[in-house]
Amino acid sequence: MTPLLYLAADQKSADVTDWPDRIGWIVGLLLFITLVYWLMRQGWKWRGTLQGGLPELPSAPSERGAAKxxxxxxxxxxxxxxxxxxxxxxxxxxxxxxxxxxxxxxxxxxxxxxxxxxxxxxxxxxxxxxxxxxxxxxxxxxxxxxxxxxxxxxxxxxxxxxxxxxxxxxxxxxxxxxxxxxxxxxxxxxxxxxxx
Structure with missing residues (x-):
């Protein structure tokens, strides 16, 4: 056999992608991102609750005068x-x-x-x-x-x-x-x- 034929005999085709494993990783990553977003939203709401004692924001009076x-x-x-x-x-x-x-x-x-x-x-x-x-x-x-x-x-x-x-x-x-x-x-x- 020629050296080229030996090389061709030794080469294998690439492994087929393990789709269930890949899908599992993608779903896990999406769940993690969702959890982080939910925790950030809860932190925002909690901060708003802690600051609930602030009075209402004043609204503009009908007569404000000329703009400086x-x-x-x-x-x-x-x-x-x-x-x-x-x-x-x-x-x-x-x-x-x-x-x-x-x-x-x-x-x-x-x-x-x-x-x-x-x-x-x-x-x-x-x-x-x-x-x-x-x-x-x-x-x-x-x-x-x-x-x-x-x-x-x-x-x-x-x-x-x-x-x-x-x-x-x-x-x-x-x-x-x-x-x-x-x-x-x-x-x-x-x-x-x-x-x-």
Whole structure:
């Protein structure tokens, strides 16, 4: 026999796929993914139950006044103030969405298509800053507008990202001017002086 014939005689065809074994692995993987998804959903519901003591979100008053600033972008969620990983999910605050923000003398109007809208009265605003992250979203330094506000006795940080990131610095200035006690006192004194 020639060497080529020896090689041809030694070669075997590939083993046929073991279909029952493969189907078993696929079904097991699908069950595992389903279990992980179910556990995540239960954790989300449990977090909402733990936060059930939060008061209802304020709705916008009929008279809000003229818009000082407007912003179109994305809402990335809310956390306990100063704890960027402690997500708040009660009252739909954990739902990401598109957002339209309007700042007036009355407060901050947050309109979210497909999610619950809410209004932050001016007296509930505590300040604003640019930051790089909030639970579930991390960007470059200064990529997120974080607004701190009070809901009942709980301080909340809400994260927004404008479609035009350059305008976020103007929002920080305007919100901090509204919440700065010195600015508020000066404005009140000026108004009282004008009335005299």
């Amino acid at each position: 600033l407007e912003l179109s972008g994305r809402y990335h969620g809310s956390t306990t103030a100063g704890q960027w990983l402690d997500r708040i999910v009660a009252h739909g605050l954990g739902t990401r969405s598109r957002v339209e923000l309007t700042l007036t003398d009355a407060g901050l109007d947050v309109v979210r298509p497909g999610a619950a809208d809410f209004f932050v009265p001016a007296q509930a605003l505590r300040g604003a800053r640019l930051d790089k992250g909030i639970a579930g979203k991390v960007l470059t330094e200064g990529g997120l507008l974080i607004v701190t506000w009070a809901l009942g006795d709980k301080l909340i940080d809400s994260g927004f990202r404008s479609d035009r990131a350059a305008e976020q610095a103007d929002w920080v200035t305007a919100l901090n001017d509204m919440t700065d006690p010195k600015t508020t006192t000066t404005q009140t004194d000026t108004t009282e002086g004008a009335a005299r």
